[in-house]
Amino acid sequence: MTVTPVQEQPPLQRTPLLRTSLHAGIVDPEMDSMRLLSETAMKFPEALSFSSGAPYDGNHDLANLSHYVERYLRHLRDQGVPEQRITRLLFQYGPVNGFIQDEVARMLRHDEGIEVSAESIMITHGFQEATLVALRGLFASPDDVLLSVSPAYVGIRGAARMLDIPVKGIVEGPNGLEPEAVAAAARAVRATGKRPRALYLVPDFSNPSGTVVPLEARQRLLEVAADEGLTILEDNPYGLFARDGEKMPTLKSLDTRGDVIYLGSFAKSAFPGARLGYLVADQEVTGEDGSRRTLAQELSKAKAMFSVGSSSLSQAAIGGILVENDYDLTSATRELAAVYQERLAASLDALAEHFPPERYAEHQVRWNVPRGGFFLTVEVGFEADLAAMERSARDFGVSWAPMSMFYLDGGGDRALRLGFSNLTPAAIREGIARLARFIESEAGA
Structure with a gap:
């Protein structure tokens, strides 16, 4: 039998992608x-x-990892959750918005004086996902503009850039973002025919400057937000690390109108490697059929497309830390x-x-x-x-x-x-x- 030799094919020439x-x-x-x-x-x-802002890593102990997961599982059993459901919760895909909202709500009540329901909380992959979710939900028009403190953590500018959201920076003063500068920036944006939609800031020990917004200015910022129709995105990764007796009330705890979305993280306070944060959005959203849901529940559609859900093991570890410390991270840190x-x-x-x-x-x-x-x-x-x-x-x-x-x-x-x-x-x-x-x-x- 004659075997026909296989002819060598010329190497495939790939056309490189242009960065542009x-x-x-x-x-x-x-x-x-x-x-x-x-x-x-x-x-x-x-x-x-x-050059980095990595948390202190001298207090990590591998034994604690399994301890906190077991502590959370014991907590579920004490609540009467069936073993089959616990197993499924840990091994299977979980709820999009997470399953430790009750524990986070109790922590927020204790540490920050923030009274919200579990349905108002979304567990996220750190601050960055919480920001992407919040921005995607709030910014519905190309004419919507994000106001932001400047200088600012690069993650907020990056999130806005990836979502094609224009950002107007407001240079902070020696005591952080100044309310009248926010009002002026909102008016300037509106004068161009665009709408100032939201305001981002870190009131406590801002990254990168370390500034703290005084109490009077916090109250005035809430007034400006109400007057200008702004939603405030309050980022608070460092607030627990104030000196004793110097802790300031968060904007969210002072918010009586529902103008603040609160962005929190466990990276600095509990467990950096868990990569968990949370979004608090208790604003009520009314559907065409008259249904009522929290904004956090509505925003779950965005989270489902970004990450489907947050790590069950990470949530169990964070849940165990919260339960172990009786929902008091202030004392624990x-x-x-x-x-x-x-x-x-x-x-x-x-x-x-x-x-x-x-x-x-x-x-x-x-x-x-x-x-x-x-x-x-x-x-x-x-x-x-x-x-x-x-x-x-x-x-x-x-x-x-x-x-x-x-x-x-x-x-x-x-x-x-x-x-x-x-x-x-x-x-x-x-x-x-x-x-x-x-x-x-x-x-x-």
Whole structure:
């Protein structure tokens, strides 16, 4: 039998994709800042890193992981939940909005004075999914504009960019976002024929600046929201870490009209690796047929398309933490808060040692003085961009984050953010000594 040889086929020539053919949110170089920071940290592993806001990881214990899951399962059994249902809850796809809403509602009541039903809560994959869900639900028209504090956490700008939502930045003052600036921004947007739809801010220890909005300004912000028809997106990852006696009421706890959607996270307070957050949207939504549901229930349609549901194991672990601590995360995080306060104090002391305020004319370095949180900002006399940060990491062994990446409409070119949350006081002192040498070098150049 004659075998016909198989002819070799020429290799398939693939036509490369053009970057310009991708979505604007992918092409936009401003969306790449966090990746560049991470790559710089990997490129210079010996450098002390002030560039991230990673939570303290010295209190993690692998034994606690199974303990908290078991604690939550015991909680379900104590409530009379059948074993078959518990098994299905842990192993199968769960409800889109999650199954620990009751526990989160009890925590919010205890810690924040926020009174909402379980049906008003959605369990999410951290802040980022909560933001995507909220923005997708609220922004129905291309003429809707998001107002945001500036500088702001890059995640809010990224979420808006991916959803093609225009953002107008409002530069904050020394005490955070100022209500009259919000009112002026809303009027300016409306004058262009567009509608200011929502306002984003972090009232407590804002990322990146560390500012705290005073009580009077919080009350006035709620008045402005009512007057201008704004929904406030209140992001609160750091509020538990205030000094004793200095904790401020959240905007949501002060909200009597339903103008605030509350975005929370367990990453900083309980379990970073669980990647769980939550959205509180208790606003009532009326259907064409007269039905009434909470906004959180309506927004489940968006979550179902983004992630279908949140991890059952992560929810069980977080649920166990809440039950174990009697829904009191404020008390449960006192030791953790003390760690962050110690690190903040170490950062401020080291800066004052290397850059005495009375010699500002000589060194041109000054900084703000937050009373909590994970970050502070430092003004310098040169352009503190990503190229400067790479020189700092490569030649001086210390990295940080350029403040310019957090501004929405330009600014922060001569400032940097220091994240001190995951560095020991000794590492902070050494890191700021290295930073001082870098700043001196840049000034000389």
